[in-house]
Amino acid sequence: MLRGCLFLLIVACLSAPTLASSPKPPALQAEWLPSSEPIALPAGAPVRQANLIEETGIGGEVLAAHGLVRWSLRQKAAPAAQPQSVAIVAEVAFPGHRGDARLMLMQNTDPSMPAALLVGLRFLPDSALAPAVDKVPGVVAKATEHDHGILIKGASTKVAPNLFLIGFSDITTPTYDLRALWTGDSWIDIPFIYSGGRRGLLSLEKPVGEPAIDAAFAAWKPMLGPPQEH
Numbered sequence: 001m002l003r004g005c006l007f008l009l010i011v012a013c014l015s016a017p018t019l020a021s022s023p024k025p026p027a028l029q030a031e032w033l034p035s036s037e038p039i040a041l042p043a044g045a046p047v048r049q050a051n052l053i054e055e056t057g058i059g060g061e062v063l064a065a066h067g068l069v070r071w072s073l074r075q076k077a078a079p080a081a082q083p084q085s086v087a088i089v090a091e092v093a094f095p096g097h098r099g100d101a102r103l104m105l106m107q108n109t110d111p112s113m114p115a116a117l118l119v120g121l122r123f124l125p126d127s128a129l130a131p132a133v134d135k136v137p138g139v140v141a142k143a144t145e146h147d148h149g150i151l152i153k154g155a156s157t158k159v160a161p162n163l164f165l166i167g168f169s170d171i172t173t174p175t176y177d178l179r180a181l182w183t184g185d186s187w188i189d190i191p192f193i194y195s196g197g198r199r200g201l202l203s204l205e206k207p208v209g210e211p212a213i214d215a216a217f218a219a220w221k222p223m224l225g226p227p228q229e230h
Contacts (some may be wrong), residue, residue: 017107033163034102034122039093041070043165048205050092051145052099055198067094070205073212074104085109088216100124105182107220108167115154115167117220118176123162123189134195136164141181141188145203149189152181177178184208184215 041047047068056065057127069092087106094100105118123133136156142149153176154168170178177184190202205214 001101002217033120033159033165034089035093035102035123036122039091039100039124041091041093045070048207048210049145050094050205051203052094052097052200053203054200057196057198065095067092067100069093071205071206071210071212073215076212078165083191086216086219088212090206091209092202092204099126099130103161103204105216113167116167116170117168117182119154119164119166119168121164121166123192125162131152131194131196132161133164133192134164137193137194139166139188139190139192140170141185143185143187145187145205147187149187150176150181152178152188179217183213 001002038204042205049072050067050069052065052067053066055061056063069090072089072091074087074089076087085106087104090101090103092101092103095116101124102122105134106118106120108115108118119139121136125132135158138154138156139152143154152164153171156164156166159165172178186205186207188204188206190204192202194200
């Protein structure tokens with residue numbers, strides 16, 4: 001069953017377009033991309049659940065690992081003429097299993113890029129011999145851990161080995177709301193494909209009312225617009 005869900009998610013995301021603009025514009029220099037520092041979750045920090053599902057490449061078998069994710073808010077001082085910038089950071093750790101990850105969700109301030117929000121995603125393999133992630137087709141929002149979810153419409157590009165940038169347009173329709181998908185649903189799934197073709201899935205819990213997410217979207221409100229009724 002895990003293998004079937006993994007396959008369906010990746011197939012659903014494979015049609016996602018590539019980010020047309022430069023993968024590393026001036027507004028996203030190193031300090032605004034997820035760092036490559038090892039994940040070290042502070043003792044006593046509030047954490048949520050994280051799951052990692054990977055194909056083994058042997059007879060269609062999959063491996064599942066359970067870990068932790070900590071959501072936090074990162075602030076960066078901006079020039080006086082501009083509002084202070086904030087980003088949401090998710091640090092994902094799988095104790096005793098190879099491969100952690102760090103995600104940054106931020107507002108796009110580069111007018112040349114057709115995106116309202118940007119996600120920087122870095123996979124952190126435990127050694128130089130670990131397989132590299134080659135593709136991240138998209139992101140899926142889910143109301144519960146076991147839902148199929150809704151693809152968040154965006155465009156993905158590979159910036160560097162194990163480092164990806166995904167742009168999301170500010171689309172609001174009677175059945176689709178970018179803000180609601182990030183703030184209202186309780187899980188996100190990130191399917192990915194290793195360079196050798198094996199598939200994986202990173203699943204992160206982000207309950208409704210997560211303080212870091214709510215605080216960031218409150219700061220971004222002037223550019224993203226008010227929530228829409230469905």
